[in-house]
Amino acid sequence: MHALRNYEESFNGFGEAYFSSVKKDMAKGWKMHKEMTLNLIVPVGNIRFIILNKNTNNKSIVSPLIDVTLGENNYSRLTVPPEYWVAFKGVETETNILLNIADIPHDPNESDNKDLNYFKVESFL
Numbered sequence: 001m002h003a004l005r006n007y008e009e010s011f012n013g014f015g016e017a018y019f020s021s022v023k024k025d026m027a028k029g030w031k032m033h034k035e036m037t038l039n040l041i042v043p044v045g046n047i048r049f050i051i052l053n054k055n056t057n058n059k060s061i062v063s064p065l066i067d068v069t070l071g072e073n074n075y076s077r078l079t080v081p082p083e084y085w086v087a088f089k090g091v092e093t094e095t096n097i098l099l100n101i102a103d104i105p106h107d108p109n110e111s112d113n114k115d116l117n118y119f120k121v122e123s124f125l
Contacts, residue, residue, distance in 0.1 A: 001075060003041050004101050010079040012037045015104035021097050022047060022090040027125060029087025030114040037103045038080040045096030046071030049078055050121050052085035061120050071096065087116065089124065 004011060015036070022028055032054060040049065051066035069091055070078055080086055090096040104110075116125060 001041075001043055003099065004039050004077060010037075010039065010077075012103040015102045016106060017099065017101045018106070019097055019099055021095055022088065024090045024092065024094050024096070027087060027089040027116055029116060030085045030118055031087075031111050032085045032113075033080075033082050033111045035082050035104060035110050036106075037082060038078075038086065039101040039103075040070065040078040040080065041099045041101070042071035042075075043097055043099060044072070045093040046073050046091040047096045047098055048089045048091050048124075050087045050089075050124055051078075051080060052119060052121075054083040054085065056085060056119060058114075058118050058120070061122055064121055067121075085114070085119065087119075087121075087124070 046069055048069045050064045053065050056062050070076060
């Protein structure tokens with residue numbers, strides 16, 4: 001299962017790699033990184049990702065820029081540049097594992113967070 005090579009166009013450098021887990025039907029987000037590029041891979045289970053433009057407002061229902069499920073059923077990498085809102089939700093299996101290969105180390109002051117209910121995406125929550 002390939003994740004990322006240093007000669008790929010989407011490789012912006014290495015800051016850290018970390019795993020996160022999400023249970024089936026559990027959602028996490030909204031987060032927007034100001035500087036970090038995310039490289040998201042799902043080696044175990046399946047996770048649905050919703051990506052919104054940074055200028056999205058919290059009107060009643062918003063259309064995602066990207067709405068994709070990655071994992072065992074669709075193994076690929078999702079690269080998210082800075083300044084996009086990201087949320088994700090576990091699908092199908094009880095435990096779903098996410099790997100993020102980030103181009104900079106984690107810094108809690110580098111991102112903005114919103115409550116999951118801030119943006120309304122049809123059939124997400």
